[in-house]
Amino acid sequence: MIAATPEPPYHAVIFTSQRTEGDQGYAAMAEHMVALARQQPGFLGVESVRDGEGFGITVSYWRDEASIAAWKAHAEHAVAQRLGRERWYGAFALRVCRVERAALPEARG
Amino acid sequence: MIAATPEPPYHAVIFTSQRTEGDQGYAAMAEHMVALARQQPGFLGVESVRDGEGFGITVSYWRDEASIAAWKAHAEHAVAQRLGRERWYGAFALRVCRVERAALPEARG
Numbered sequence: 001m002i003a004a005t006p007e008p009p010y011h012a013v014i015f016t017s018q019r020t021e022g023d024q025g026y027a028a029m030a031e032h033m034v035a036l037a038r039q040q041p042g043f044l045g046v047e048s049v050r051d052g053e054g055f056g057i058t059v060s061y062w063r064d065e066a067s068i069a070a071w072k073a074h075a076e077h078a079v080a081q082r083l084g085r086e087r088w089y090g091a092f093a094l095r096v097c098r099v100e101r102a103a104l105p106e107a108r109g
Numbered sequence: 110m111i112a113a114t115p116e117p118p119y120h121a122v123i124f125t126s127q128r129t130e131g132d133q134g135y136a137a138m139a140e141h142m143v144a145l146a147r148q149q150p151g152f153l154g155v156e157s158v159r160d161g162e163g164f165g166i167t168v169s170y171w172r173d174e175a176s177i178a179a180w181k182a183h184a185e186h187a188v189a190q191r192l193g194r195e196r197w198y199g200a201f202a203l204r205v206c207r208v209e210r211a212a213l214p215e216a217r218g
Contacts, residue, residue: 001164002202016156047125049160057158057166091214093111097206105200
């Protein structure tokens with residue numbers, strides 16, 4: 001569940017959100033969006049967690065700003081973003097970062 | 110629970126971790142570390158979530174690299190880092206980023 005990202009620099013999108021009550025189609029769309037993101041050029045990985053109170057953090061990692069911009073503009077993702085604003089999230093924050101250094105887990109196998 | 114960070118640029122530390130089984134003093138130390146972090150120069154906010162399987166993401170926000178370095182070197186935090194490696198985390202990743210742009214929730218009320 002820890003993303004096996006390459007050596008920095010690369011970019012990260014930190015998406016913090018509070019879900020509204022009820023599913024309202026969210027779970028299926030969220031799963032589909034992760035699957036779709038994985039197919040995009042420049043996608044490097046994703047880490048995501050949500051607690052029992054509906055508070056969640058998803059961090060997606062990308063090669064560069066161009067790949068983030070392309071994913072933002074993806075037609076299916078644009079629909080999901082709209083539904084997110086209208087229906088699924090009571091509040092959210094989005095931060096776009098440049099990852100400058102990282103310490104990843106060593107292989108323990 | 111969404112951190113009220115200022116306008117970018119600022120820095121973020123993304124800490125992704127998998128907890129080991131059992132508490133082993135973790136919960137009390139985690140709470141103390143957040144309280145202590147809030148008192149540090151350059152601290153801007155923190156967002157943290159862990160799911161029922163022990164997978165968690167904590168993102169802390171800082172004014173600059175110097176404040177991150179000072180917090181890393183803080184004596185009590187250094188003890189917590191050592192216990193984290195030895196006892197509390199099965200695996201973890203740490204990424205240090207420069208936040209370049211952000212969209213935060215509007216005040217709703």
